[in-house]
Amino acid sequence: MFTSLINTNNINIFTIQYTLVSNVSSLNSALQLLFQAEVLAIDCETTGLDPLTDSIRLIQIAAPNHPVVLIDLPAIPKSDRSLLKQLLSNSAVKIAHNAKFDWQFLTLAGLQTSGKFFDTQLAYKVLTAGLKTSSSLQNIVKKLLHFQLDKTQQISDWCKPLTKAQLHYAAFDAAILLDLYPILLKKLKQAKLLKIARLEFQCMPVVAQMELNGMLFDLSRWQILGAKLEIEKTDALNQLKQLRIASSQMSLLPELTDAVNPNSPQQVLAALQAIGIKINSTNQSKLVSLAAQYPIIQALLDYRRLSKIIGTFTEKLPQHIHPKTGRIHPNYYQLGAKSGRFSCRKPPLQNIPRDQTARSCFIAAPGYKIIKADYSQIELRIMARLSADIKMCQAYRQGADLHRLTASLVTGKHINEVTEEDRRLAKAINFGLIFGMGAAKLQIYAQVKYGVAMTLEQAKAFRKRFFEAYPGIAKWHENIKHEYTRGIKESRTLANRRRRWVNKPRLSELFNHPVQGLNADINKLAMVKLSNPLAKFKTKLICVRHDEIVLECPETKVEQVSHTLHNCMVAAAQKFLNPIPVVIDIKTSNSW
DNA sequence: TCAGAGTGCGCC
DNA sequence: AAACGGCGCACGCTGA
Numbered sequence: 001m002f003t004s005l006i007n008t009n010n011i012n013i014f015t016i017q018y019t020l021v022s023n024v025s026s027l028n029s030a031l032q033l034l035f036q037a038e039v040l041a042i043d044c045e046t047t048g049l050d051p052l053t054d055s056i057r058l059i060q061i062a063a064p065n066h067p068v069v070l071i072d073l074p075a076i077p078k079s080d081r082s083l084l085k086q087l088l089s090n091s092a093v094k095i096a097h098n099a100k101f102d103w104q105f106l107t108l109a110g111l112q113t114s115g116k117f118f119d120t121q122l123a124y125k126v127l128t129a130g131l132k133t134s135s136s137l138q139n140i141v142k143k144l145l146h147f148q149l150d151k152t153q154q155i156s157d158w159c160k161p162l163t164k165a166q167l168h169y170a171a172f173d174a175a176i177l178l179d180l181y182p183i184l185l186k187k188l189k190q191a192k193l194l195k196i197a198r199l200e201f202q203c204m205p206v207v208a209q210m211e212l213n214g215m216l217f218d219l220s221r222w223q224i225l226g227a228k229l230e231i232e233k234t235d236a237l238n239q240l241k242q243l244r245i246a247s248s249q250m251s252l253l254p255e256l257t258d259a260v261n262p263n264s265p266q267q268v269l270a271a272l273q274a275i276g277i278k279i280n281s282t283n284q285s286k287l288v289s290l291a292a293q294y295p296i297i298q299a300l301l302d303y304r305r306l307s308k309i310i311g312t313f314t315e316k317l318p319q320h321i322h323p324k325t326g327r328i329h330p331n332y333y334q335l336g337a338k339s340g341r342f343s344c345r346k347p348p349l350q351n352i353p354r355d356q357t358a359r360s361c362f363i364a365a366p367g368y369k370i371i372k373a374d375y376s377q378i379e380l381r382i383m384a385r386l387s388a389d390i391k392m393c394q395a396y397r398q399g400a401d402l403h404r405l406t407a408s409l410v411t412g413k414h415i416n417e418v419t420e421e422d423r424r425l426a427k428a429i430n431f432g433l434i435f436g437m438g439a440a441k442l443q444i445y446a447q448v449k450y451g452v453a454m455t456l457e458q459a460k461a462f463r464k465r466f467f468e469a470y471p472g473i474a475k476w477h478e479n480i481k482h483e484y485t486r487g488i489k490e491s492r493t494l495a496n497r498r499r500r501w502v503n504k505p506r507l508s509e510l511f512n513h514p515v516q517g518l519n520a521d522i523n524k525l526a527m528v529k530l531s532n533p534l535a536k537f538k539t540k541l542i543c544v545r546h547d548e549i550v551l552e553c554p555e556t557k558v559e560q561v562s563h564t565l566h567n568c569m570v571a572a573a574q575k576f577l578n579p580i581p582v583v584i585d586i587k588t589s590n591s592w
Numbered sequence: 593t594c595a596g597a598g599t600g601c602g603c604c
Numbered sequence: 605a606a607a608c609g610g611c612g613c614a615c616g617c618t619g620a
Binding site for chain 3: 263265337339341342348351434437438440441445506511512515
Binding site: 313 | 598599600601602603604
């Protein structure tokens with residue numbers, strides 16, 4: 001099916017030309033020829049995957065109509081790399097696949113790449129957001145150039161003297177990017193995605209630097225916290241044991257129920273059913289409302305919460321402290337979510353419990369402060385902007401508390417009589433209903449997340465009143481429903497980010513994407529705007545979380561940096577939300 | 593025995 | 605007619 005031999009613009013799979021340079025004179029004469037090129041494809045082969053401990057073995061630079069330059073970097077003394085540095089920061093478009101990886105290695109080798117970037121992986125992800133497709137170089141080459149890329153050398157030993165096969169592979173990997181570039185560029189233009197792709201490209205070095213920065217972590221404080229949680233968990237487990245013995249007396253098979261594993265939903269369900277609790281599943285939403293009635297259920301919920309925190313964070317986070325920096329450097333994937341949001345892994349810092357005692361273990365280095373800024377109610381503001389609901393827009397323009405307003409509208413109370421519980425109720429209503437939640441889920445959601453109990457009838461009534469109170473939202477939902485019934489192929493955010501729909505999407509997904517996606521667009525734009533100020537103020541971006549940006553800043557510059565951070569975030573959001581005002585909450589302290 | 597789907601839950 | 609969305613990770617369980 002796939003041709004093994006193909007002539008593309010620049011290369012032939014068997015006749016690819018390359019020049020291996022291992023001394024400064026041959027390096028510089030090879031580089032001289034590349035300064036006229038408007039595009040440069042760059043790739044690095046490294047001794048491993050960790051930029052903080054591994055190093056570059058080979059740099060490949062490809063330009064149209066030139067042999068690929070393969071630079072044996074360890075053979076070039078640091079003092080002889082000035083022309084290379086110059087090339088990597090010139091005005092050419094730098095093309096790379098997963099450029100973050102190469103940027104990090106090059107930066108730590110003192111070869112910071114700057115200027116315009118074009119990341120073939122990000123470009124492909126922007127084009128295919130929503131589809132189930134791999135964005136590996138191999139797959140992209142297969143889909144766009146119609147041949148099978150041989151990656152067997154990728155896992156070869158790059159620490160030993162390089163073989164001809166390795167050099168050929170390395171040259172090819174860089175050269176192929178020159179062929180992908182015009183195709184991806186054309187597709188981006190045709191799909192009106194070039195702008196959003198450029199936002200991603202500009203964001204890339206900011207993300208790359210953020211990973212290198214990492215977060216400083218107070219291990220001893222964390223361990224004290226962990227020990228406390230461990231005690232609480234044991235308490236909960238003991239309660240579960242005692243109560244299980246009681247339950248086993250009612251069972252015909254005590255030897256089985258004695259062995260109930262609290263981590264097994266199946267066994268727990270059977271055990272709870274055996275003592276007469278009528279449930280069909282043991283998830284939080286089914287159990288919360290029964291916790292007051294049955295102590296064992298409270299113990300189970302406690303146990304689950306604590307073992308989650310201990311298993312996922314308390315025990316795992318210390319393993320991610322980097323021996324070289326003493327900091328935690330997670331992996332951020334700027335297009336990790338189909339909506340355009342970031343995802344974060346190893347460790348998942350975007351999921352750290354919001355509990356202040358946990359977060360206070362992430363600390364500023366001596367002489368630094370942590371500045372944390374988040375967008376206030378960004379999704380609701382986006383919703384106001386998209387729906388142009390008159391009451392919602394007016395409330396935000398007047399600086400009113402939207403949750404209080406909703407509380408007043410759905411309960412019929414005067415705005416001054418709204419209680420704290422009413423306001424929590426309104427939060428559940430606002431956050432839930434904009435994405436199309438039904439009455440049954442609203443009832444559960446309000447109980448689980450906000451501790452507000454209501455009957456199904458009340459939930460139905462609240463739902464009805466919400467859409468009567470905000471007819472603009474109801475209309476916006478109607479419009480999307482209309483598109484939905486006609487069969488919709490894609491959704492766009494205001495920044496024109498696209499998400500494609502493969503099968504018939506759920507209606508709620510259609511409600512969600514324009515909101516969640518624009519939130520991501522805004523946060524990324526804010527990061528890009530911050531890029532230069534961060535360098536100027538020697539401040540580190542250390543974490544981003546959907547609507548939140550965390551910086552580590554020299555103590556002496558806190559005021560200027562807070563001010564700049566505020567301005568960048570406001571400007572990014574204003575670009576899309578105008579005339580809805582944007583509010584940023586900023587806090588400065590010694591820890592997160 | 594081990595990959596993978598399923599359940600459950602931490603975050604926004 | 606009714607329907608929140610987006611992640612990553614740990615765990616028990618299933619089936620080839």
